[in-house]
Amino acid sequence: xxxxxxxxxxxxxxxxGCGSEEKSANKNAGNHRLKTTQTASGKxxxxxxxxxxxxxxxxxxxxxxxxxxxxxxxxxxxxFFKLDAAFNVLEKNAIPRHQKTLDFRIPKSSKPxxxxxxxxxxxxxxxxxxxxxGSKSPERDSLLVVxxxxxxxxxxxxxxxxxxxxxxxxNLTDEDINVEGSAMIGETLYLFNRGKNVLVQTNWPKTxxxxxxxxxxxxxxxxxxKLPQIKGIDPGFSGACQLGNENKILFxxxxxxxxxxxxxxxxxxxxxxxxxxEKLTSQPLEKVALLTNKTGQTVIEKVESIEFLSREPDGTLxxxxxxxxxxxxxNILDINLQE
Numbered sequence: 001x002x003x004x005x006x007x008x009x010x011x012x013x014x015x016x017g018c019g020s021e022e023k024s025a026n027k028n029a030g031n032h033r034l035k036t037t038q039t040a041s042g043k044x045x046x047x048x049x050x051x052x053x054x055x056x057x058x059x060x061x062x063x064x065x066x067x068x069x070x071x072x073x074x075x076x077x078x079x080f081f082k083l084d085a086a087f088n089v090l091e092k093n094a095i096p097r098h099q100k101t102l103d104f105r106i107p108k109s110s111k112p113x114x115x116x117x118x119x120x121x122x123x124x125x126x127x128x129x130x131x132x133x134g135s136k137s138p139e140r141d142s143l144l145v146v147x148x149x150x151x152x153x154x155x156x157x158x159x160x161x162x163x164x165x166x167x168x169x170x171n172l173t174d175e176d177i178n179v180e181g182s183a184m185i186g187e188t189l190y191l192f193n194r195g196k197n198v199l200v201q202t203n204w205p206k207t208x209x210x211x212x213x214x215x216x217x218x219x220x221x222x223x224x225x226k227l228p229q230i231k232g233i234d235p236g237f238s239g240a241c242q243l244g245n246e247n248k249i250l251f252x253x254x255x256x257x258x259x260x261x262x263x264x265x266x267x268x269x270x271x272x273x274x275x276x277x278e279k280l281t282s283q284p285l286e287k288v289a290l291l292t293n294k295t296g297q298t299v300i301e302k303v304e305s306i307e308f309l310s311r312e313p314d315g316t317l318x319x320x321x322x323x324x325x326x327x328x329x330x331n332i333l334d335i336n337l338q339e
Contacts, residue, residue, distance in 0.1 A: 045292070045338045047292055047293070048334070049294070051332070053330075058328040060305070062117030062322070063305040063321075076107075080130065093151050096154055114130040114131065115133045118184045119184060127147055159211065161217075178193060189202050192237035194238065198225075199275070229255070230290075235254060249274070250308060251272070251273050252304075253270065267300055268300070269298045271291065272321075306322075316336050316337065
């Protein structure tokens with residue numbers, strides 16, 4: 001299949017400082033200016049071993065593991081979910097402002113569009129953080145914060161000032177902003193914007209203070225990535241997570257035949273890659289793989305999220321990916337990454 005040839009045929013990744021001609025919106029907000037070219041240094045295979053259909057969970061968009069359980073968010077469900085290790089629903093809790101809705105799926109015009117999730121610290125406790133895409137204001141501008149010890153009292157904060165800052169630093173238009181992935185390493189937050197494939201790096205405690213206390217904006221660094229295409233179409237970031245305890249990020253990028261970064265389109269496939277955050281200014285991209293099945297055929301799934309499970313003795317990385325078929329269905333893909 002010709003799409004497989006994209007993987008190992010000189011995958012060129014171009015990083016550039018986004019919006020280098022733009023002035024900072026705040027004296028504390030910096031833009032990382034970088035123009036360098038890199039080729040992925042190693043090969044990797046991403047193979048789906050098993051598929052698990054999720055029952056009564058629409059439009060899955062973010063998956064996070066905490067202990068033996070998982071937390072799942074959706075881009076149009078009025079609930080966020082807690083699942084056991086076999087992905088059975090243990091509980092579901094309403095997101096703020098939708099506690100009284102009877103809809104199984106919130107209409108597209110008013111959905112909050114939470115597209116990514118990660119765990120982060122607030123006041124010494126662990127919280128589930130879900131970031132809305134920012135693709136429509138004010139409906140899709142919020143940050144959902146859930147204390148894992150008090151899930152009934154979830155709160156939201158407006159991300160609009162922060163997203164405006166990202167737009168300025170990365171030289172993005174309103175149509176480009178579409179945050180689809182998030183990962184936390186220590187106190188550093190990484191956001192993955194689907195439009196123009198922009199990676200955002202910032203300090204989480206300072207970002208939280210900016211959002212909740214209206215203090216000075218945090219410093220932001222942005223990097224733009226060029227990923228391998230399928231049928232001449234660019235993929236867009238769709239998910240991210242920390243690779244174990246390493247200073248590396250697993251990311252996903254899906255390819256849709258669509259006219260922009262927001263509308264849904266024909267799904268052509270998805271990639272999984274590894275970024276070394278210690279080398280963001282030199283050679284950050286380590287590997288990229290097209291997602292295939294056991295016979296080597298491209299898996300036609302829209303991967304929305306990725307969560308690391310383990311590194312096996314032979315080096316195989318075991319991960320789960322969450323998919324969305326754009327019709328309300330959600331699946332878990334059990335995947336082996338072989339470097």
